[in-house]
Amino acid sequence: MSVEIIPVRSKKEFKRFLDLEWEINRNTPNWVSPLRMERAKLLDTKKNPFYQHAEIEMFLAKKDGKFVGRIAAITNENHNKFHGDRWGFWGFFECINDQHVANALFKAAAEWLKARQRDNMVGPMNPSTNDECGLLIEGFDTPPFVMMTHNPDYYPQLVTNFGNTKIKDLYAWYLPTETALANITDKLERIANKIQARHSFRFRTAQLKHLDREIKLIKEIYNDAWSKNWGFVPFTDAEIDYLAAQLKQIVDEDLLLLAFKGDEPIAFSLTIPNINEILAKIPDGRLFPTGIFKLLFGLKKIKTARVITLGVRREYQHMGLGSIFYIETIKRAAKKGITAGELSWILEDNAPMNSAIQAFGSELYKRYRIYQYPLK
Known part of the structure; x- marks a missing residue:
């Protein structure tokens, strides 16, 4: 047929x-x-x-x-x-x-x-x-x-x-928290502390009660940090507000970190709970009548997380801020009982980011592919 x-x-x-x-x-x-x-x-x-x-x-x-x-x-x-x-x-x-x-x-x-x-x-x-x-x-x-x-x-x-x-190709790295902590050596922490002290970088967590202000800062960083990346398209104000409204329901503000140089926002990282642990128990994708309860009662039991993005303004991308963010995120995740995380996705040819991730003991465990087909 x-x-x-x-x-x-x-x-x-x-x-x-x-x-x-x-x-x-x-x-x-x-x-x-x-x-x-x-x-x-x-x-x-x-x-x-x-x-x-x-x-x-x-x-x-x-x-x-x-x-x-x-x-x-x-x-x-x-x-x-x-x-x-x-x-x-x-x-x-x-x-x-x-x-x-x-x-x-x-x-x-x-x-x-x-x-x-x-x-x-x-x-x-x-x-x-x-x-x-x-x-x-x-x-x-x-x-x-x-x-x-x-x-x-x-x-x-x-x-x-x-x-x-x-x-x-896009990479996804898997990192058990125990492995990550073991790879945060005294030497690595000393280097991170020196970088932070030398450049007077200031870090803080996001404040969801001031979400509009935080989103404005994050958008400015994101659209500069990723502007040279393959396939990047800047977020419009409407798009990032729409995404923020969706993520607000699951974001843990302790795992949304911002960095400043003086008063200038220069970097941020976002790690979110892996709600797929709960969605796997809702196989039909319907919240009602029972799925909503699985979602609400399951949020506090999630044991894994995904580092969804880490953006550093281009002017500061050579200063090692990525490692500082990873160290802080790993420590915070461990305190919250997170047993493992995924760092994704990373472009296959983003050597600095892939090397930094691998240094913490991560395993390249998934690969995704983008294809093209000429229409001429």
Whole structure:
């Protein structure tokens, strides 16, 4: 039977698009269900401020009368303006193990992007590098941490068989707290203290009761610190406010650290509890009627965390601030009973950051891949 590709137009089709994530992955080893309401918000073009400068077209694949796959084609004008290119993106890919279905989905996304004068199709982006991105290619034997992707192990073959090729890999490092503490040597602490004293750096934790002020500082640091990174797109005010509203529910202010040089904010790090420990117990992704209780009562029992971002203004990136943040975060996490953490994601060619992480005894245990497909 031929594969039918259907653009999502109705509420019923949108629901089918959402449902496919659960239908395809419910038997995928170590997959953790996201919350359905959060997935719906992520794709809501009226509520998610990403779509103020972006466009998305969602496609469903149907074969033998059944929905068997999905993909989204995405344009991101802020990316194109910042990088001076004409890239388009694909994301939210789910598919049965059928190359014909996968090819039909990628072809639909490619044609939609070509019609909008894009010359390269890059992904997966769900929907951008400021959200979940990358296809898991190594590390299928363990569940993902919060806000990291996970997929069936046959996906890489489906993706590459269509003609997608690697453009960049992303690293995820695993670090047991006990190992990290053992690698904080007296020498390393002396060096960190000297760096802090020499440059008069001042550190403090964030204050969530003054969230608007803190978010303004973090946005200024982030958009400067990451501006030279591959794939970076600056946050708009609306986007970072939207993200902050989501993370506020789980952020531990003791693990959101800021650094200053005088009164100038120069660096920050954000570590969040790995709520996937709880979401793994809500396999259908629905908070009601019982999922909400698992979430509320499980928050204080979480034993792992993810270092989600560490940003240092470019002017100060050569001064070793990263190690100071890691030392402080590790000590604080240990006091809170955190037994292990993930540091992710890190670009494969970010040698300084990967070396610093490895120095604490971290294991490179997952690898994610971003692909490209020329549309010329």
